[in-house]
Amino acid sequence: MNGFIKRKRKIHLFGFIKKAFFGFIVFLLLLGGYEYRSVKRLEHQLGRSLKWDIPSKIYSDAAYYYPGLSIDLLEFKRKLERLEYRERTDKVEGQGEYVIKDGTILLYLRDFEYPTEKFLGFPIRIETSEGVIKSISRLDTGESLSSFKLEPELIARIFGPSMEDRTLVKLDEVPSYLKDAIILIEDERFYKHIGIDPAAILRAVIKDITSFKIVEGGSTLTQQLVKNYFLTSKRSFSRKIEEAIISVILELKHSKDEILEAYLNEIYLGQRGTSSVSGVGEASRLYFGKDVSQLTVAEAALLAGMIRAPKRYNPFLQKDSAMERRNFVLKRMYEAHYISKDDYEKAIREPILTPTRTARTNLAPYFTDYVKNEIASAYSEDVLTKEGLRIFTTLDVSHQLAAERVVKEEIERLERDYASILPKDKVGELQGALISIQPQTGYIRAMVGGRDYEKSQFNHISQALRQTGSTFKPFVYLAAFDPTRGGAFYAPSSIISDRSFSVEAGGKEWSPQNYDKMEHGDVSLREALAYSYNIATARLALSIGLDAVVDVARRAGIKSELSPVPSLALGAFEVTPLEMAYAYSIFPNGGIRAEPISVISVVTRDGKVLERKNMEMKRVFDPKPVYLTTSVLKDVLEYGTAAAARKLGFHGIAAGKTGTTDNYRDAWFVGFTPDYLALAWVGYDDNTPINMSGARAALPIWVRFMKEVVGDSKKDFTSPDGIILVKVDKNTGLLASPKCGEGVYDLFIEGTEPEESCLTRLGR
């Protein structure tokens, strides 16, 4: 019996050993598999290939300053703040610092890598007087400068789902004192352990037990990297084990320097709005407005100290805590002989200097979407969110911010002041949009696609097809003034009837009416356009031929559908405001059409230019008829439908045209100076009438915007060769004679002026 029991036990023991052995083998296989998988994953993620998703960055255009340029010091200060320059009180010592005092600006320009040049920063002095730059000179050499440019502003970052913002740095770009400080404060034995540090764990356990709470984790830098990079922040025993295993594998496969570089790029260091700031490169930008290589010892100490609790030691929000923590790190660095006594004392005295915090993470959301769309065929969303491309654009951030503010405030004012005429209980908000461009280059300078991007991402500038109303009329007049068209000559002083008429169109009678429901008899073309008479304009279009009008609009750049029907002349067809703005740019640009341009270049984060867009322009009209049309459009603001611009306080030389569509569905104003063009539009998405004209709803937006960005410029439009002024009789458009009444001088293309005297019409 005993023998039977013994044999049975022996069999059980043997079975157990067998099972245990198999279990062990399975465990080893699983561990081996896990290790293999982990190693492969590590190899992939820490290999020479891309390690992190780096958001691409969209930049504005650079800004140019030179002696003689008007400068608003407050606006200049705002620009420096947006560029994260740091204000000093008396002198500038490092890149990204400025002083503005008694009309003098001291500015330490930063290094910046432009697509075609690497700019190395230096300090400058700008002397101003009565709002004008008087001189610019280098502070270091005293050399006088003819101009300087400020680096482009960061408009937006294109994030992936992780919403992590990161600027990659190489280990040799990081100052040694920052590396020392981080190792000292986070993992003193970094260069001695194998990924895990039993001594540190024991020390942490003892500390935690004696403090009755968890005060120290005992994690090495490698473990922190593994936790942040590979694992979740979940606290569990199994995760700790996993973390330890991967840390050891990591140490076996990679050098300490590789691990440290990865750590410096990975570590979480705070928030910028909804995106997280990871790595010392981006954190240096956020907290100190400079590249990591330019950090002082004190700044490096603070950054190292922040790793433990970025929120608690955030220098924007908790300056005292940040100061205390920084000084603690500095003391440890001094005690560990990483810094000398002099360095320590100097660093302790250094104030914590942060740039002004900017709350907005996207300065031009509609423009950003537009740019992404422009480059979508070449760069997918995936590439944009991962590759860290730098996209240089044409935007002027000062103009963009002014445009956004003006559109928002003016639309709110319209809703307030004209609540009685706006539709009641309307679903969907009143919308407004504005675009400004530089006609000579085609650069988009500001784009506001709607009143509130958070509520509606529909870009009313580039996506909305709207009837143009009277804003189309200048193309009719341009066609009429062009002597190469053939047929009858027209000049601004030519007379046309503004009496009601009917014409058959599409099997129906079509009879245009004026905005004021009146007829004005014989009027000059100048008056007809300045006062936006529909009847006279329709007559003119029919007289010169509707095909000629379509041809002019096409040459000006309108690509949307247009048909040669009588209502074309009054703006019955739909175009996007973007098209309309560019079509108008031929007026200030003397008949040359510059193609719209928003992206200047796309560059990899290593500086390789992937794409460069050139200014593209072409002469599409003779400058003479263009100049005649512009001269009439000037009258629109002087006494015509946009005369309110003067009452609203715009006194510069400008030309433009109002537009109001059928039943007051759209209100437009397109206006320009010789150097700048802006278009404002107001309406509802569903075409509900707003019951307001272009002059009432859109013009005030244009006026406020132009007053802010252009001011009252007195620069006039350039007259081309072959333009003459001839004294004509106002009533007949023929040569003036005192017997016909007082004559006026008006513009003609030389050779097209009248030969007949007004007296012939008086029967003499």
Place this chain on the structure above:
Amino acid sequence: MSYKIRKIVALFLVFAAPLLLVSCARTWDGKRGGRVSGHASGRGPGDKGGVQKEILRPSETNYAMNLPARNASMAVVEDGKKLLDKGECEQALGKFHDAVLIDNSNGVAYYYLAKTHVCLKNYSTALGILDKAASLFANLPQWIEAVELLKKDIEEKMADTSNTSKPL
């Protein structure tokens, strides 16, 4: 007063005085016209149905050149020219872009921008930019000539390119 003298005075009042008045009135109108632009033309008046054709020419330089911007722009053009001379076309392009953005009515900046595009073989872009340069050189014949020469050069290059790309 004798009958003869009275007859002469009456004839003078009937024929000569109105002519004198018309002449005075024209002189006055002419002066007023001069005030419109301040640049009266040299074109002679013609008799058109009993009235003169009164013509003025707008000043040929009636646009206000922004001298500070022009100076700053020209300094950048000089930097760009040095790069272009060294054959560093990409870098020169950046400079001439800057020069145009500083002063968008600087014809010289457009001219060299076009020249840089020729260097980069962007011929059609260069031709378009020369259109702009030409429009800004209205009264500068030596620059107009330079623009025309460059245009001709570009057209030749374009013709060469299209010839060489034709299948044999």
